[in-house]
Amino acid sequence: MTDWAGRMAGDAPPRALPLLAALLAALLVLPAIVDSYVLSIAILVLYFAYVGQAWNIMMGFAGQLSLGHSLYVGLGAYASAVLFVHHGVAPWIGAFAAIGAAIAAAAIIGALAFRFGIAGVYFALLTIAFAEFTRIGFDHFPWIGGSGGLFLPVARHGESEFWMLRGPPVMFYYVILSMAAMAFAMCRLLMVGRIGYYWRALREDEDAARALGIDIFRYKMLAILISSAMTAPAGVFFAFYYNTLFPEQIFSMLRSIELILGPIIGGLGTLFGPILGAFVLTVLAEVLNEVLAALGWEIPGARQVFYGLCLLVVVMYLPEGIWPALARRLGLERRR
Amino acid sequence: MTALLDVSGVSRSFRGLRAVNEVSFAVAPGEIVAVIGPNGAGKTTLFNLIAGALTPDDGAIRFDGRDIAGLRADRRCRLGVARTFQLVRPFAGLTVEDNAIVGALARTPDVAAARREALAALDRLGLADRRGLLASQLTLPDRKRLEMARALATGPRLLLLDEAMAGLRPTEIDGMVSVLARLNRETGLTIVLIEHVMRAVMALAQRIVVLHHGEKIAEGTPADISRDPVVIRSYFGEAAA
Numbered sequence: 206m207t208d209w210a211g212r213m214a215g216d217a218p219p220r221a222l223p224l225l226a227a228l229l230a231a232l233l234v235l236p237a238i239v240d241s242y243v244l245s246i247a248i249l250v251l252y253f254a255y256v257g258q259a260w261n262i263m264m265g266f267a268g269q270l271s272l273g274h275s276l277y278v279g280l281g282a283y284a285s286a287v288l289f290v291h292h293g294v295a296p297w298i299g300a301f302a303a304i305g306a307a308i309a310a311a312a313i314i315g316a317l318a319f320r321f322g323i324a325g326v327y328f329a330l331l332t333i334a335f336a337e338f339t340r341i342g343f344d345h346f347p348w349i350g351g352s353g354g355l356f357l358p359v360a361r362h363g364e365s366e367f368w369m370l371r372g373p374p375v376m377f378y379y380v381i382l383s384m385a386a387m388a389f390a391m392c393r394l395l396m397v398g399r400i401g402y403y404w405r406a407l408r409e410d411e412d413a414a415r416a417l418g419i420d421i422f423r424y425k426m427l428a429i430l431i432s433s434a435m436t437a438p439a440g441v442f443f444a445f446y447y448n449t450l451f452p453e454q455i456f457s458m459l460r461s462i463e464l465i466l467g468p469i470i471g472g473l474g475t476l477f478g479p480i481l482g483a484f485v486l487t488v489l490a491e492v493l494n495e496v497l498a499a500l501g502w503e504i505p506g507a508r509q510v511f512y513g514l515c516l517l518v519v520v521m522y523l524p525e526g527i528w529p530a531l532a533r534r535l536g537l538e539r540r541r
Numbered sequence: 542m543t544a545l546l547d548v549s550g551v552s553r554s555f556r557g558l559r560a561v562n563e564v565s566f567a568v569a570p571g572e573i574v575a576v577i578g579p580n581g582a583g584k585t586t587l588f589n590l591i592a593g594a595l596t597p598d599d600g601a602i603r604f605d606g607r608d609i610a611g612l613r614a615d616r617r618c619r620l621g622v623a624r625t626f627q628l629v630r631p632f633a634g635l636t637v638e639d640n641a642i643v644g645a646l647a648r649t650p651d652v653a654a655a656r657r658e659a660l661a662a663l664d665r666l667g668l669a670d671r672r673g674l675l676a677s678q679l680t681l682p683d684r685k686r687l688e689m690a691r692a693l694a695t696g697p698r699l700l701l702l703d704e705a706m707a708g709l710r711p712t713e714i715d716g717m718v719s720v721l722a723r724l725n726r727e728t729g730l731t732i733v734l735i736e737h738v739m740r741a742v743m744a745l746a747q748r749i750v751v752l753h754h755g756e757k758i759a760e761g762t763p764a765d766i767s768r769d770p771v772v773i774r775s776y777f778g779e780a781a782a
Contacts, residue, residue, distance in 0.1 A: 408634075413632065
């Protein structure tokens with residue numbers, strides 16, 4: 206454990222640790238000081254921070270563009286929800302099935318793509334294709350609700366059962382906060398280990414990486430397997446938090462795009478990027494909604510337009526994302 | 542003494558064109574051998590065959606007695622074959638130190654130990670003070686040094702250098718020559734280099750292999766080669782001979 210702690214701290218800039226501790230403390234006491242509306246937004250931010258972190262392993266670390274991560278969210282959601290609805294299996298157990306399902310799908314995609322050298326946009330298309338035909342498949346599978354949807358029994362008012370993940374929003378808040386914190390810690394460990402160096406090397410230049418002894422296939426497979434395994438629990442959370450699952454929604458390409466915006470805007474390949482990006486996008490979009498509502502304007506699609514504008518501004522002025530620029534401001538640059 | 546590298550009857554064609562045609566040569570442990578020849582002679586293809594970026598159509602490549610012709614490049618690196626690229630390929634988005642660490646991780650999974658090896662390799666090439674820069678911020682000569690440091694960090698027994706001197710100024714070439722000579726002397730590192738810069742070839746090579754149109758046309762000491770009429774003709778045309 207101390208060895209882990211040492212590796213985690215490693216070459217972190219000295220000011221990062223107190224700031225991180227302060228952020229964690231603030232997040233821990235947040236439910237005590239905000240109302241239920243703000244709490245629901247905080248849950249959304251942490252959810253996107255979590256899946257963004259998982260996706261960032263593939264694109265930010267290993268340079269493999271997946272545009273079909275909704276596949277792993279959806280498989281995770283359905284695997285745990287079906288076990289719960291039909292067999293009364295607790296989500297904490299169902300999560301293992303969720304992870305297993307995501308890993309199985311990722312293994313097929315990875316083996317196909319990386320064995321046959323499918324890379325770049327073609328790899329991205331392959332990930333979209335898998336998510337899309339899974340969506341269509343689930344639409345025609347009545348046992349799990351088909352296109353009519355799968356519904357989890359909602360908790361009775363006031364009832365709270367942690368083991369079955371039936372409870373008030375504040376419980377979900379702490380669940381997703383723990384998940385986001387663990388994802389952050391895990392990504393940090395991966396990044397400072399041999400695997401993190403190898404991922405970044407193959408992201409930069411595959412031939413040079415191979416010449417330095419890196420088994421490209423193996424490390425790309427590890428990226429997609431770890432990323433998908435991390436994404437699946439987000440699906441479990443989604444299923445038990447929202448209680449309704451529709452293939453049309455959960456496997457939708459929009460969902461895949463939505464979850465990659467955070468890390469891109471926050472900073473690809475950074476640990477804080479996905480968190481910051483999730484915060485900026487979700488909070489600003491809510492503020493925008495509030496402002497529009499206060500003005501009495503009803504503009505459908507305003508959120509999507511806003512996402513588009515954010516992306517445009519970041520790509521034009523901060524091509525590395527917001528976090529690297531902010532880190533320099535805060536004196537948190539990685540030592541060079 | 543048995544050869545560290547033994548290339549025998551190796552051929553490779555591209556769309557019917559024989560880029561390397563039944564080339565054989567051997568390199569003893571601790572030796573420095575230069576491969577020279579006009580552009581298009583097949584030198585880089587030969588390197589790619591030895592390092593594993595390409596597999597030969599025919600022939601055998603033995604490293605330390607073991608046939609490696611069918612192995613992928615990463616497996617050959619782990620056995621002790623390191624190479625640099627003619628057009629340098631540093632990991633541009635990584636720091637100089639991280640570039641070298643990636644190399645050193647080939648011999649140890651421990652990042653802290655790899656960092657020590659990396660710093661030692663950077664120090665040898667005179668890059669230690671630039672370790673915090675991004676590789677993309679380096680000048681061309683420094684990128685060439687980084688490429689070499691990264692290859693050295695893998696702990697090779699055989700180092701393949703593809704035109705490591707090209708684009709360097711004469712003083713930089715002399716610096717590089719002394720670094721390589723010292724490496725060879727102190728660690729017994731075996732080096733095979735493709736080189737056009739004769740100043741470096743003559744200073745370093747104990748033996749020279751000459752390629753022309755994919756075939757080996759001569760082999761010998763630098764003194765022999767510089768007098769060889771076949772070599773002179775292929776380099777300077779009929780008139781010179």
